[in-house]
Amino acid sequence: MPSNRRPPTLWICSAKVDTDLTTRSGTVTLAGRPNVGKSTLLNRLVGQKISITSSRAQTTRHRLLGIKTTEHAQIVYVDTPGLHTDNKGVMNRYMNRVATASLQDVDCVVLMIAASGWSRADEFPLKLAISPGIPVILAINKIDQLKDRARLLPLMETSSRKAGFAEIVPVSARTGANADDLEKAILKHLPEQPFLYPADQLSDRGERFHAAELIREQIFRGFRQEIPYVSAVKIEQFRRTKGALNIEATIWVEKEGQKPILIGKDGQNLKNIGSRARLAMQKQFGAKVHLHLWVKVRKGWSDSDSALRSLGYADGE
Ligand SMILES: Nc1nc2c(ncn2[C@@H]2O[C@H](COP(=O)(O)OP(=O)(O)OP(=O)(O)O)[C@@H](O)[C@H]2O)c(=O)[nH]1
Ligand SMILES: [Mg+2]
Structure with a gap:
């Protein structure tokens, strides 16, 4: 009599799962x-521009x-x-909260100092890390x-007395020197488990976020005084038409007097921000970009919880 019982294939499946577990x-x-x-190092380690950088804090x-x-990791x-300990504004507190929360539930922390040595400003991150x-x-x-x-050697010795670091790795995020050594040191601390994200995913953020950031990057790179700190960017429209991206964004500042500074004589400052950000977007998104920028005033946005939330600065973001 024919049996309708299936052959025991279960063990074959299990062997396959075991092979997957060799990834870290x-x-x-x-x-x-x-x-x-930090952001320069992240871009270096990933091998792609993900995060914006500037010489401004x-x-x-x-x-x-x-x-x-x-393939394996x-x-x-x-x-x-x-x-930072200068916690006067709502924005500063928000930033510190985001950074502090990011230190929890991770497999490893890379604490960064500069080769010029430990400064007072490094003590707060050290304590939290x-x-x-x-x-x-x-x-x-x-x-x-x-x-x-x-x-370098005396600095490494002083550093090893500061805390029980798992490892101390000198590196240059700008040139890439020793970035491979840092990656090897990190890999030792990652568990053997399947990948957490699809293999082709580079970031958790979408194109709208990156577009706003690339505009903000140009504001940070283009202005010396207060303007970067009173500016926030909101993408109003992000549309794809016939292979091109049409992006409209508002740069919010805090006071009427900041608007003409940002816009510049004959609109030249705004034009520079727009053309540089547009080129950066074309590179990052691999598509032609049409970018339209507006400057508007929202009084004291950086010191208001609700304004911050509506501009995308919400906890968990
Ligand atoms: N010479 C040199 N400059 C670097 C190196 N890494 C970063 N920089 C520069 O240091 C400045 C700050 O770099 P960021 O990556 O924006 O620094 P960050 O820690 O992300 O700064 P925040 O986002 O403000 O906290 C930029 O001008 C970088 O080009 C490096 O290895 N060597
Ligand atoms: Mg950064």
Whole structure:
């Protein structure tokens, strides 16, 4: 009599799952004071421009993922706002909250200082980064700026006495020197598990977010004084037509008097921001971009919880 019982194929399936488990993956937060090079390092480690950078402190305002996937490993890097103790405004508190929350529930933290040495501003991030159970790698960044390489060894020794770092790795985010060593050090701390994100995913943010950030990057790079800190960008429209992207954005400032500074004589400053941001977008999105910018005033937006939320600065973002 024919049996309708299936052959026991279950063990074959199980063997396949076991092979998948030979991949490593995990989440790694890049933390440190403002301007130490976190976003530059994230872009370097991922090998793509994900996060905006500038020579001005407090460029990054959001938590942002940059995902590096190879055949056997996936490292999910978390870029964070620079941790700082000057906590006067609602925006500053928001940024510190985002950065502090990003230190929890991760597999590893990379705390960054500059090769010029420990400064007072590094103490606050150090205190927050050191938590029991999560390995902290110290990355000493900007070693390309060191005139005397002999100063690196004493700095590494002083650093090893500061805290129980899992490893101390000198690196240059700008030139890429030792970036591979840092990646190897990080990989040791990631668990063997399947990938957390699809292998072709680079970031957790969509194109609208990156478009707003690329405009903000030009504001940070183009102005010296207060303008970057009183500006927020909101994408009003993001439409794809016949292979081109049509993007409309508002740059919000806090006071009437800031508008003419941002716009410039004959609109030249705004034109520069627009054309540079447009080129950066074309590179990042791989499509032709038409960009229209407006400047508007929203009084004291950076000190208002509700204004911050409506401009995309909400907890968990
Ligand atoms: N010479 C040198 N400059 C670097 C290096 N890494 C970053 N920088 C520069 O340092 C400045 C700050 O870099 P960011 O990556 O924006 O710094 P950040 O830590 O993300 O700053 P916040 O977002 O403000 O917290 C930029 O001008 C970078 O080009 C490096 O390895 N060497
Ligand atoms: Mg940054």
